[in-house]
Amino acid sequence: MSKTEVGVTLVDRGAVAGQNTSLAASLFTQARSKAHHVPLVKETYHAIAELETLMNEKLGVQKIGTVHIASSVASTESQNELVTIANAHHLAVEDAPDSSIEEWFPWLDRTKIQKAILFPADIYVDSTVLTRAYVDGAKANGARLLPSTNVEKIVIKNNQVRAIETEFGTLECDAVVDAAGCWSNLISAPVGFQLPMAPVRSLYWITEQDKQLFPPNQPVCIMPDAKAYTRPEHGALLFGIRDSNCLSVKPQLLPNSMHDIKLVTDMEQFDILEQDGKPLERLFPELYSVGIKHVVSGLSSYTIDGEFVIGESSSVKGLFAATGCSGAGVATSGGIGRLISELVNDELPFTDISRFKPDRSSEDVFTDSFIRKCALMRSGKKDG
Ligand SMILES: Cc1cc2nc3c(=O)[nH]c(=O)nc-3n(C[C@H](O)[C@H](O)[C@H](O)COP(=O)(O)OP(=O)(O)OC[C@H]3O[C@@H](n4cnc5c(N)ncnc54)[C@H](O)[C@@H]3O)c2cc1C
Numbered sequence: 221m222s223k224t225e226v227g228v229t230l231v232d233r234g235a236v237a238g239q240n241t242s243l244a245a246s247l248f249t250q251a252r253s254k255a256h257h258v259p260l261v262k263e264t265y266h267a268i269a270e271l272e273t274l275m276n277e278k279l280g281v282q283k284i285g286t287v288h289i290a291s292s293v294a295s296t297e298s299q300n301e302l303v304t305i306a307n308a309h310h311l312a313v314e315d316a317p318d319s320s321i322e323e324w325f326p327w328l329d330r331t332k333i334q335k336a337i338l339f340p341a342d343i344y345v346d347s348t349v350l351t352r353a354y355v356d357g358a359k360a361n362g363a364r365l366l367p368s369t370n371v372e373k374i375v376i377k378n379n380q381v382r383a384i385e386t387e388f389g390t391l392e393c394d395a396v397v398d399a400a401g402c403w404s405n406l407i408s409a410p411v412g413f414q415l416p417m418a419p420v421r422s423l424y425w426i427t428e429q430d431k432q433l434f435p436p437n438q439p440v441c442i443m444p445d446a447k448a449y450t451r452p453e454h455g456a457l458l459f460g461i462r463d464s465n466c467l468s469v470k471p472q473l474l475p476n477s478m479h480d481i482k483l484v485t486d487m488e489q490f491d492i493l494e495q496d497g498k499p500l501e502r503l504f505p506e507l508y509s510v511g512i513k514h515v516v517s518g519l520s521s522y523t524i525d526g527e528f529v530i531g532e533s534s535s536v537k538g539l540f541a542a543t544g545c546s547g548a549g550v551a552t553s554g555g556i557g558r559l560i561s562e563l564v565n566d567e568l569p570f571t572d573i574s575r576f577k578p579d580r581s582s583e584d585v586f587t588d589s590f591i592r593k594c595a596l597m598r599s600g601k602k603d604g
Pocket of ligand 1: 231232234236237242248369371372399401402403404407422424517520543545546549550552
């Protein structure tokens with residue numbers, strides 16, 4: 221957006237990338253079972269290349285690839301569908317050779333694999349590094365950054381956005397994009413723009429270092445039958461499991477910063493591993509004997525349908541949302557950014573956004589039942 225004539229001010233009450241983005245596992249899986257999400261991820265890849273050129277600096281991109289493992293008939297069929305989607309979007313995909321699987325994933329029980337496919341072009345970039353590069357790129361194109369500034373209210377007159385009120389005063393504008401992550405509804409709902417999403421906990425674990433068992437050159441591994449994924453982490457293994465009872469938080473109970481909230485206790489994370497890690501243990505027999513060094517938890521804003529919340533309010537001109545990222549906000553960030561730029565500039569979106577409409581649900585987003593349904597969406601998530 222900052223590339224156009226529109227003046228852009230980015231307001232954040234903290235430091236940019238200081239909240240949930242900094243906690244992401246940073247999977248940039250291009251092949252998605254929701255085929256319409258693929259163009260958004262591809263756009264992130266374009267944005268990364270563009271930022272590196274613009275800033276004349278490297279973002280530490282590693283082309284590590286992603287392997288999808290099917291260990292049941294159902295996930296073998298889903299994998300075939302994924303290949304069809306990949307081909308339609310011109311994503312490189314190939315069968316992962318058994319010898320490579322053995323070399324990359326010594327921790328994986330290969331006898332359980334029915335089919336394994338490799339997306340060799342998938343990358344890893346640190347989510348905080350990428351977000352800061354977005355900000356630097358935007359600033360280079362004329363955007364202004366206002367950190368440590370709390371947005372208190374959106375001002376609307378005659379169904380048109382007129383300003384935002386911050387803790388330091390009023391900022392006049394005719395378009396506002398609410399991209400406040402899990403806090404978005406605290407800004408938009410008071411002006412009647414309820415966004416169909418709720419804050420839901422995500423968590424992953426990082427093992428002790430063991431370069432024999434976890435070779436640093438291994439690709440990301442997606443295991444739908446275990447609702448799990450792994451990524452190499454400096455000779456250790458980062459692994460995430462979608463727990464069956466995902467914690468969800470009422471937006472009005474959120475503290476202003478993730479630093480002030482403890483989402484999981486030590487005891488609870490062991491219980492989750494014990495209860496929901498069994499399907500992963502089937503593929504990773506040493507799961508319960510490797511040492512765990514860290515557990516990382518944060519909040520993603522999930523929707524009931526797993527779609528994003530991107531678009532303009534149908535009743536207030538100039539009021540936009542770019543949120544509800546359903547656990548994929550880093551991977552799809554380039555696409556979300558481009559869509560918002562196009563919408564604010566009244567241009568045709570580069571891809572179909574009909575499923576992302578902010579006003580697609582009539583449910584009250586603050587009710588327990590709605591919030592629970594959003595958590596269930598994450599519990600059921602199988603791919604990257
Ligand atoms: C454990 C975990 C693992 C994840 N792994 C992945 C992954 O591998 N790949 C992937 O694509 N996604 C992943 N995600 C999801 C991803 O992190 C999110 O989709 C993404 O970070 C959302 O970005 P955001 O900017 O919307 O939210 P945030 O990063 O939380 O940023 C919201 C910002 O809004 C600001 N803000 C809020 N209220 C106000 C206010 N009133 N005034 C001013 N500023 C305000 C906050 O200060 C904050 O900086 C993961 C998430 C978690 C928690």
